[in-house]
Amino acid sequence: MGQDKNLGIELDDFLEFYLLDSQEQVEKLGSGLLELEKDTDNIAIINELFRSAHSLKGASGTMGFTPIVELTHAAEDLLEKLRQGKMAVTNEIIDVLLAVTDRLKLMLAQVEQKVPITEEYNDLTSQMKALSETGALTESNFSPARQDVVNQAENLLIEFPLTFSERQILEEAQAANKAIYQINVTVAPDALMKSVRAVMVMQRLEAYGTVVKMFPSLDELDNNDQHKIHILLTTMELPEEIRADILEISEILDVKVLNYAYAVSQNGFAVENKAEVQAESPATHNEPPKAAGQGKINSPAGLEPGQINKNKVHTIRVDTDRMDNLINLVGEMVITRTRLVKIGNDLKDTNQNVSLVNSLNDTNVYLGRLMSELQESVMRLRMVPIGTVFSRYPRLVRDFCRKSGKKIDLVIKGEETELDKTVIEMIGDPLTHIIRNSVDHGIEPPEQRLAVGKDKTGVITLDAYHEGNHIAIIVSDDGAGLDLEKIREKGRQNGLIAENEELSERDLTNLIFHPGFSTADKITDISGRGVGMDVVKKAITNLGGLIDVQTKKGEGTSFIIRLPLTLAxxxxxxxxxxxxxxxxxxxxxxxxxxxxxxxxxxxxxxxxxxxxxxxxxxxxxxxxxxxxxxxxxxxxxxxxxxxxxxxxxxxxxxxxxxxxxxxxxxxxxxxxxxxxxxxxxxxxxxxxxxxxxxxxxxxxxxxx
Amino acid sequence: MQEEQMVTFSLGSEEFGVDIMKVQEIIRIPPITRVPKAPDFIEGVINLRGNVIPVVNLRVRFGMLPGEETDLSRIIVLQIDNKIFGVRVDGVTEVMRLSSDSIEPPPPIALGLDASFIRGVGKIGDRLLILLELDKIMDGELMNEETA
Incomplete structure (x- = not known):
């Protein structure tokens, strides 16, 4: 491990941040790859992946974790090829990149344990190298979707009225291999002093390169109620970094960074084929997401709305101990206030100075209102969307499908449903277990599904929603359903059902939550080790929740988990x-x-x-x-x-x-x-x- | 010479001592909330400045007859292995130093109470002080619960 001894102590302080951030980037890579697999032409996803790999590489370089740098560097190269359209996305590429994310997780785990990184990575880097050399496509192989993006870009480019000296700057920049970008900035239409925003944008851009031209001019901006600014910039920096930086300015709705192809021959204006469009921000994204396959072309970058939101959320990380301490203090205050109320009421009974007591009580009422608001806000700090847990399952299901030859779609709903952090932390393992069960025992192999007239692709649905003061999480599959006969037989064998006892269907299905109860005939890699549903049940009961199972032979099984919203x-x-x-x-x-x-x-x-x-x-x-x-x-x-x-x-x-x-x-x-x-x-x-x-x-x- | 500092307290006619380093504070008896289904030596829980802590009735724990609550009754709040709990005693007598020499190992047949709680016996003049090791005083509770 190439960590500099002298910097060791200082870097240690950053290690925690590095780990958090890197783990997040690896997660992003993983989920992005799965999306890309379904939607191979989506340049926005590729851009996103490239960005994650790039920032991972950068951060790891700073920390001196060479193996991570080299691995991400190779991945970045491969992604760059995809990004430029020189290669098409294939299953092999997705496979190797997913393997990279797994390896990165292992490496980060070693970093976390403060041991040197010993994970091998040469196998993956050479695989990626081989892929990026053999898989190269010619320019003519551009996919139609990519072409559409280009057309879209054409409309966004404008012709700048350039003076001679400005042309000279552009030509010099071209000679120096600098990129020329046209940056379209949309200022909020109701923003006052739009020229001030424009100046702020210019100031930021100056840090990246040379601002050649701005259109319209500052005066025109304030006078003519314009809210779109076009800027010509020459720079060596990455367009996404520029974009992100400008978006930080308040009242800037949207920023697009386009390749501005300047050619002397064509009257100073032309569009090159590889014009690249950056993501739109949600503020201007008013198109509803369309069915996969066409929607992605229309919205220039085709980013899913959820993904955009993830980028836009402004967050700070806070130590959970500090947060819990805050919550405790608020709790104490709530108790103290109820004491104040009691004192106020006692005073009212005994004291003559009525007006003073009354104003004390009024203040108490107001304080109470503030307290409940404060309490609610504080409690919300602990709430985390369940999507953070759900996001690990697409990979699980995908890997299993590739291993077993089953075909399964995982449908995820309600990922924005929020739950207490403690619950979120504890619910992951039980859910994994249930999903494994559905994948392994629930969904039948394709031939068997076709034989009973079902679609050969099975569906597992993962859903979460509020139900009164509870959260319901449902895992349902459209598989074969539980085999009640087998459960009955097994129950008899285990002595859970007496010889002449008849159980209702419901009681029978609930037998699967008994310790050591498994109907699987053979033990597989995925599930069926006989430990299982009882552990799941125990974990959920510990969280104050309940689990129930409903099944219909031939139609599928649903696990319904009910959990309390908050624990505090x-x-x-x-x-x-x-x-x-x-x-x-x-x-x-x-x-x-x-x-x-x-x-x-x-x-x-x-x-x-x-x-x-x-x-x-x-x-x-x-x-x-x-x-x-x-x-x-x-x-x-x-x-x-x-x-x-x-x-x-x-x-x-x-x-x-x-x-x-x-x-x-x-x-x-x-x-x-x-x-x-x-x-x-x-x-x-x-x-x-x-x-x-x-x-x-x-x-x-x-x-x- | 090695010395130990002890908080001494009384239960009935016996005198006991605990290591002062384990004593967080000594408080008067606040309202105690009974916890149903808890082991019988758990008298209940109390509010210690916003924290809920269990209270062990040492008389019950040591198999003595329950005593009346008096003005002298106290709860000694102990902190052992990051766990905070209280033990209820008939009265706290003093804080004293005891030289290691005057501590003897516990007698094989210990004064009618569970030997695992006794660290030794201290002699001060003609007074006999039972030195307690309270690390395991709460442990029995889990066992009781499981065997119950």
């Missing part, structure tokens, strides 16, 4: 049991009822009540929590109906105390006590326990 601050219903107060997460509360004790029947040791024609199992919290029964006879009891998914249970409590926002605190060493999810601190400073609805429901349903 929740709305809760406070209930009383004698002296004790417990908090029920409001997200799980379906309704509260007053039930006549005469209507409560005991069936098989379990209390039940008929509500609107449905039987609702009941659980006495006093009993559950080892409290003595109430001394006084009551005619009616409060029942809090809680549910997760479609499973409902009624909790019998003494009193309802009302709802309140609570901050979830860990019980530390006491975590994992059945029925208790955590603790919170109420306004009076007392600790109150939060009920774990998932485990309470499971208790009742199991004892049935």
């Amino acid at each position: 601050i929740i709305q809760a219903l406070l209930v009383e049991l004698g002296e004790e107060i417990y908090a029920v997460p409001l997200s799980s509360v379906v309704e509260t009822l007053l039930v006549n004790t005469k209507e409560i029947k005991t069936v098989g040791g379990l209390q039940m009540v008929q509500i609107r024609g449905n039987t609702l199992p009941l659980l006495s919290l006093r009993q559950k929590f080892d409290l003595p029964e109430r001394e006084e006879e009551v005619e009616e009891v409060y029942v809090v109906v809680v549910g997760l998914g479609d499973k409902n249970v009624g909790l019998i409590v003494d009193e309802l105390q009302g709802q309140q926002e609570i901050v979830i605190k860990s019980l530390g060493d006491l975590n994992g006590i059945p029925g208790i999810a955590g603790a919170t601190i109420l306004g009076d400073g007392k600790v109150t326990l939060i009920l774990d609805i998932g485990s309470l429901i499971q208790d009742v349903l199991i004892s049935r």
Whole structure:
């Protein structure tokens, strides 16, 4: 590893940033390659890939990680060939580039562990070299799509009225092998002082090269309500860097950097064939994305909207510890405010100086409003779109397809759905497992699909959406469905089903979540090691979620995961049991009822009540929590109906105390006590326990 | 000569000592919230400046009869291996120095309480001080839970 000893200490500070950034670039490369495989003519994706490889190379060079530099350099060369249209995208190219991303991940992992990079890479670089030498195409092999892009570009180029001295500058630049770009800048139409923006643009551009000409002039800009500026620049720098830099200026909507082909012979203006158009920014991107195959031609660069957004989001990285600390402090403030409110109310009862007390209480109300806004904003800091998890699956599915010969489309929806960071971190592995299962056992081989009249390409859908206070994540396939007969047989063998016991379809399917339960006949590389769905279930239960499976023979299987939105601050219903107060997460509360004790029947040791024609199992919290029964006879009891998914249970409590926002605190060493999810601190400073609805429901349903 | 600094406290008629380096603070008994289904020696949880920490009732832990709460009752907040928890005692007596010489290994039949919590016995004049090793005081809880 070529890291300079003297710089070592200083570079160490940057290592973390380097790793974060590089890992992101590698991810981008991976997902971009998969897109490119489907859409091989899309020059915008190639540009994007080239940019990622380039910045990876640059950053690694600074840090002195030579193997990464050499590997990315070779990849960059190959991408450059694609970019210039000298080669067509082939499966081999995608394969080798994907292999590069894998190797880069391994190398970065070594960097992270602070060990020298020992991963081999010569095999890949020589493969890439061979590809870029043999795969070269002639200019005439340009794909039609690329031609269209060029035509589009033609319309955007304008003829600059050039003076003699300006022509001279251009000719000199050409002689010096500098690029000449026409830069089209769109200023927001409602921006005041457009000339100021123009000057800022010019100042930035001066850093890159020589600004030869600007059209229209500054005066015309302010007077004529123009908002498009055309600038002629000679430079050695990359167009994308220039573009990105200018886009940073506020009120600049769009920047296009075009190759301006200057030729002396043709009256000073011509368009070269390789004119290149950079991506449009979302502000001007008002065309809806069209079906693949034609949409990409129309929007000049054909970037998917999501991809553009990713580039435009302005973010800073913050240590999660600092963020959590902030969230804790806000939580403390919320508690402190409830104390203030209490003091205010007490004062009102005793104090004579009414106006002063009233203004205190008014201020409290206002403070409360601010606090809830602050709290919401802070909580949003922890929310991460689930797309960050989903993005790793296209690769998984693709690799499997290439290995097994199955044909599978992975459809991803709802990737913008946001979830708490902790949940995001924990959900990846269970999801991977479920998807592997669908890929391996769910989707049938193409011949078998054709035989039963299905399309030979199977579809796995990954979807996420809000459902009340929960997030639902659904993995469904259109495969063969679970083999209920096999499950029944297996269940009998394992003693999970008694000899003469008949289970409902639903109970049968849920057997797959039992430890060590696998119906796979043979163990494959992908899944079926017999450890599996029970681990998945455990992971999801730990997150306070539920998992359910629905299957139809011949039509497919769906796994439905329900997760709480956030883990830190929740709305809760406070209930009383004698002296004790417990908090029920409001997200799980379906309704509260007053039930006549005469209507409560005991069936098989379990209390039940008929509500609107449905039987609702009941659980006495006093009993559950080892409290003595109430001394006084009551005619009616409060029942809090809680549910997760479609499973409902009624909790019998003494009193309802009302709802309140609570901050979830860990019980530390006491975590994992059945029925208790955590603790919170109420306004009076007392600790109150939060009920774990998932485990309470499971208790009742199991004892049935 | 090697010296150790101890916080000493009483439970019934016995006197105990813990290493002062493990004591974070000593507080009066705040309202304690019972945790159902927790091991019986866990008296509950308390709010320590915004953090929820468990409290171990040492009398129960050591198999003694439960005692009344008095003005002298205290919770000693300990920090061991980054875990913070409280132990409830009948009273905190003093902070004292003890030379290593006067510490003897625990007797084989330990005074009716689990020997794994005893580090040794200290002698100060005619007083007998049971030196506690509380690192494992919370551990039993997980075992209890699993065997329950």
